[in-house]
Each structure stands twice: as C-alpha cells, then as structure tokens.
Amino acid sequence: MENFKKNDTFEAEVIDLTHEGQGVVKINRFPFFVDNALPGERIKMRVLKVGKSFGFGRVDEFLSQSEHRISGINLDYLRTGIADFGHLAYSEQLKFKQKQVSELLRKTAGKVEFPVLPVLAAEQTLAYRNKAQVPVQMVDGLLTTGFYRKNSHTLVPVEDFYIQDKALDAIILFIRDECRQMAVQAYDEKSRKGWLRHIVVRRAYHTGEVMVTLVVTNKKAPVPIKVLVNKLAAQFSNLKSVQLNINKGTGSFILGKEFVVLYGQDFISDTMLDKTFQISAPAFYQVNTAQAEKLYQTAYDFAQLLPTDVVIDAYSGIGTIGLGMADRVAKVYGMEVIASAVENAQHNAQLNHIENAHYEVGTAETIMPKWLAEGISPDLIFVDPPRKGLDESFIESATEANPRAIIYISCNPATFARDVVRFEAQGYQLEKVQPVDLFPQTHHVETVALFTRKK
Ligand code: SAH
Numbered sequence: 001m002e003n004f005k006k007n008d009t010f011e012a013e014v015i016d017l018t019h020e021g022q023g024v025v026k027i028n029r030f031p032f033f034v035d036n037a038l039p040g041e042r043i044k045m046r047v048l049k050v051g052k053s054f055g056f057g058r059v060d061e062f063l064s065q066s067e068h069r070i071s072g073i074n075l076d077y078l079r080t081g082i083a084d085f086g087h088l089a090y091s092e093q094l095k096f097k098q099k100q101v102s103e104l105l106r107k108t109a110g111k112v113e114f115p116v117l118p119v120l121a122a123e124q125t126l127a128y129r130n131k132a133q134v135p136v137q138m139v140d141g142l143l144t145t146g147f148y149r150k151n152s153h154t155l156v157p158v159e160d161f162y163i164q165d166k167a168l169d170a171i172i173l174f175i176r177d178e179c180r181q182m183a184v185q186a187y188d189e190k191s192r193k194g195w196l197r198h199i200v201v202r203r204a205y206h207t208g209e210v211m212v213t214l215v216v217t218n219k220k221a222p223v224p225i226k227v228l229v230n231k232l233a234a235q236f237s238n239l240k241s242v243q244l245n246i247n248k249g250t251g252s253f254i255l256g257k258e259f260v261v262l263y264g265q266d267f268i269s270d271t272m273l274d275k276t277f278q279i280s281a282p283a284f285y286q287v288n289t290a291q292a293e294k295l296y297q298t299a300y301d302f303a304q305l306l307p308t309d310v311v312i313d314a315y316s317g318i319g320t321i322g323l324g325m326a327d328r329v330a331k332v333y334g335m336e337v338i339a340s341a342v343e344n345a346q347h348n349a350q351l352n353h354i355e356n357a358h359y360e361v362g363t364a365e366t367i368m369p370k371w372l373a374e375g376i377s378p379d380l381i382f383v384d385p386p387r388k389g390l391d392e393s394f395i396e397s398a399t400e401a402n403p404r405a406i407i408y409i410s411c412n413p414a415t416f417a418r419d420v421v422r423f424e425a426q427g428y429q430l431e432k433v434q435p436v437d438l439f440p441q442t443h444h445v446e447t448v449a450l451f452t453r454k455k
C-alpha cells in the first residue's frame with residue numbers, strides 16, 4: 001500500500017457517490033471520500049485525512065464538471081447536510097435513490113434485478129419541510145441560530161434553511177433577534193452554562209398553524225419570556241402553541257421529557273388525506289406533508305383494502321396511516337411507544353368520527369404477541385418503524401398472525417433490506433417496492449413495500 005500523507009494532491013476521476021452524497025475517488029485502489037464532487041467529474045484532490053482502509057479528500061480544483069451539477073449552491077448546505085444532495089440535479093437524485101434501494105436489495109437480500117419502481121418525485125423540491133429543529137449557540141458573543149457541521153457540534157450560522165417552509169425561517173429569525181435584545185444566553189455544551197438550547201418550530205402544511213418549542217435548561221426563564229411570547233403572538237397570527245421543553249441532559253437528544261405551555265394549547269392541527277390530526281410536540285409527524293400523502297396513498301393501493309379487513313397499524317404515531325383508511329376497512333388496531341402520540345391518535349379518531357379504531361401504548365414487539373394471544377386476527381399489517389427497522393421477534397409474531405399482506409413503510413433502505421430476508425424466511429414474499437421522495441435535496445430515502453403470503 002502506498003503511504004498517503006495529508007496535503008498530498010492527485011488528479012483523479014470521481015467514480016461514485018456514497019449514500020450520504022460524497023464523491024468517491026480511488027488512488028491506486030485506495031478510496032477517498034470527497035465533499036462536493038460528483039461522478040464523472042475530474043478533480044485535483046487534496047488529501048485531508050488517511051485511515052486504514054479509506055481516507056477523506058477535498059476538491060482543490062475542478063478539471064471538469066458534471067452536466068448534472070447544480071451550480072451556485074451555498075456550500076454550507078453540503079457541509080451541514082441540510083441539503084447534502086443539493087449540488088445534484090433533481091432527476092439524478094431520484095435515479096440515485098432508486099439505484100440505492102435496488103443495490104441494497106441485491107447485496108443484502110440476494111435479489112438480483114428486483115424491479116424497484118421509479119421514485120415518486122416531489123413537485124415542491126425546496127422549502128417543503130414543515131418542521132425546523134435549530135440549534136442555538138453563542139458565536140462571537142452573539143446568540144446565533146444555524147446548523148451543525150456534519151459529524152460535529154460546530155455551529156454554521158444559517159438564516160435561509162433552503163428546504164424548510166420560509167415561514168419557519170422567519171419565525172426562527174424573529175425569536176433569535178428578540179433573544180439577542182433580551183441578552184438570552186445560549187446553552188454551551190462545554191461549560192454547561194446558558195439557557196436556550198434549540199428552537200423547534202412546526203407549521204402545519206394545510207392549516208398553517210404554528211407551534212413553537214423552546215428547548216431550555218431550566219423552566220425558570222432568566223428573562224421576561226412572556227414579553228417574547230406576546231410579541232410572537234402579535235407577529236404570527238397562526239400561532240397556536242408556545243411551550244418550553246426542559247432538557248438538562250448532556251446527551252445529544254434534542255427534547256427532554258417535561259413541557260410547560262406558555263401560550264395557547266399543547267398541540268396544532270393539520271389535515272392529511274382530508275382527515276384532521278392533532279399533533280403534540282413530542283409526537284412524530286412526517287416533515288413533508290404533500291409527499292407523505294402520496295406515500296400513504298401508495299400503501300393503501302398496495303394493500304387493496306376490503307371492507308371486511310381487520311388492520312394493524314404498527315408504529316402508529318398520531319394515527320395518520322390507520323385513521324386515513326379506517327372508513328374503508330372493518331377495524332384498525334394501532335400501537336405506538338410514545339404515550340402522548342397515542343393520546344393524539346385516540347383523540348384524532350374521535351375528531352374524524354371514527355369508531356372502529358383502537359390504540360395502545362407500548363412497543364410493537366410486546367403488543368403484537370399480546371394481540372395474537374387475545375385472538376386478534378389481522379388481514380393486513382402496516383408497519384412504519386424508525387430507522388433501526390423491525391425487531392426480529394416482531395417479524396415472527398406478525399407473520400405468525402398470518403395476514404394476507406404486510407405493507408412496510410421504511411425510512412432506511414438498509415434495515416428494510418435486512419428485514420426482507422427475515423420476512424421471506426417466515427413465508428412472506430416481496431412483491432413491490434415503491435420509493436417516494438419525501439426528502440428532496442437530501443440523501444434520505446423513503447420506501448413502501450408490499451409482502452404477500454407465499455402460496
Ligand atoms: N406511522 C406514523 C409514525 C411513524 S414514525 C406516521 O406515519 O406518522 C415511527 C414511530 O414509531 C414513532 O412514532 C416512534 O415513536 C414509534 N416507535 C419507535 N419505536 C417503537 C417500538 N419499538 N414500538 C412501537 N412504536 C415505536
């Protein structure tokens with residue numbers, strides 16, 4: 001092996017893209033990962049760091065550029081990962097995501113040439129996020145909002161978040177400026193001093209209702225916080241909720257357990273597929289509402305719902321998936337681990353005059369076998385787990401329940417591909433895979449898949 005040193009330079013061609021959007025360059029078969037470099041581009045690369053089996057480099061100079069490059073993108077969006085695919089043409093982002101799902105199915109699940117459907121594109125590819133979650137730090141003595149540089153907690157100041165609703169940007173800047181005026185101190189991770197840690201804002205896509213959560217270290221505000229709240233309410237007429245969230249922890253969790261309502265309610269309402277949903281601050285809610293509606297619609301289409309169907313909605317959150325189809329099936333059972341999300345789901349059923357939905361708090365892996373033992377016999381099981389995918393014991397009890405089909409919504413194609421192998425071992429066959437682009441300009445991939453019982 002060659003001895004690469006920091007600051008060595010090479011001329012090379014970028015041959016691939018990592019799943020997080022870095023260019024791959026090989027020098028004598030040794031791979032380097034390079035920010036802001038696209039396949040097909042020739043670059044002069046400078047070595048930044050060398051490890052045992054790979055290194056990192058940066059572009060010193062472009063010798064040629066890709067026809068798919070979007071020029072003029074603010075490099076902070078790549079550095080922070082806010083838009084780690086922002087330099088790549090949208091149609092190419094979609095092709096890359098489709099290829100990534102196919103590759104994972106091939107490598108992990110041995111599915112050669114599985115016909116992964118073309119990714120369902122978003123109409124709105126910028127300013128689509130309905131939620132902002134912004135860290136706050138003192139930068140040169142000034143309270144500053146922005147985003148962390150990738151793999152660090154170094155704040156890059158950002159005012160225009162590019163992929164989030166512009167109204168969210170405006171609210172965050174308003175809060176930042178008011179906090180500067182009142183001399184609010186941002187929390188400092190090293191000294192553990194300061195008060196404000198994060199600003200979290202949600203704005204419902206269809207109703208425009210706004211919820212602000214200030215994540216702070218102590219419920220006793222060091223400044224007259226009511227003044228800020230009143231100014232916010234005067235400025236933003238759709239403001240429905242302002243809360244403090246108390247986080248005294250040192251870990252990287254954004255939210256603590258305790259909330260204090262300062263203004264209005266502890267939820268906002270939005271509509272999805274013509275149903276109304278109340279959303280509380282700790283509950284999950286898809287950040288791209290328009291595309292999430294397409295995602296859920298695809299899931300229902302795959303399932304071929306029948307009026308006699310008993311359906312399980314596992315990882316149900318505030319009930320969006322189950323309640324969205326409740327009037328087309330006989331019965332919906334949902335389970336979810338966050339208690340306040342389950343309260344939302346139960347309330348959301350009532351709001352929409354749905355009487356055939358039942359929700360329980362608990363993990364999917366404990367509730368699923370319990371329901372089986374109680375004699376619940378589902379025709380369809382929908383699963384929508386977080387990034388780590390499904391628990392193996394859940395797959396066993398779900399397949400033991402012997403549903404006609406299992407519809408798997410995944411935000412991580414790697415764990416999805418792993419779970420495909422487990423479902424097939426339990427007698428279920430992968431029929432269809434449809435990626436839906438919920439996260440334009442970023443590397444994230446959402447997919448919905450249909451499994452049916454093998455004959
Ligand atoms: N289906 C909902 C939520 C999907 S996000 C929607 O579309 O909005 C995944 C959800 O799984 C989150 O609400 C999370 O709180 C929940 N969750 C995480 N681990 C879980 C587990 N082991 N069992 C049940 N729910 C879990």
Ligand code: NI
Pocket residue numbers: 019020443
């Ligand atoms: Ni990733």
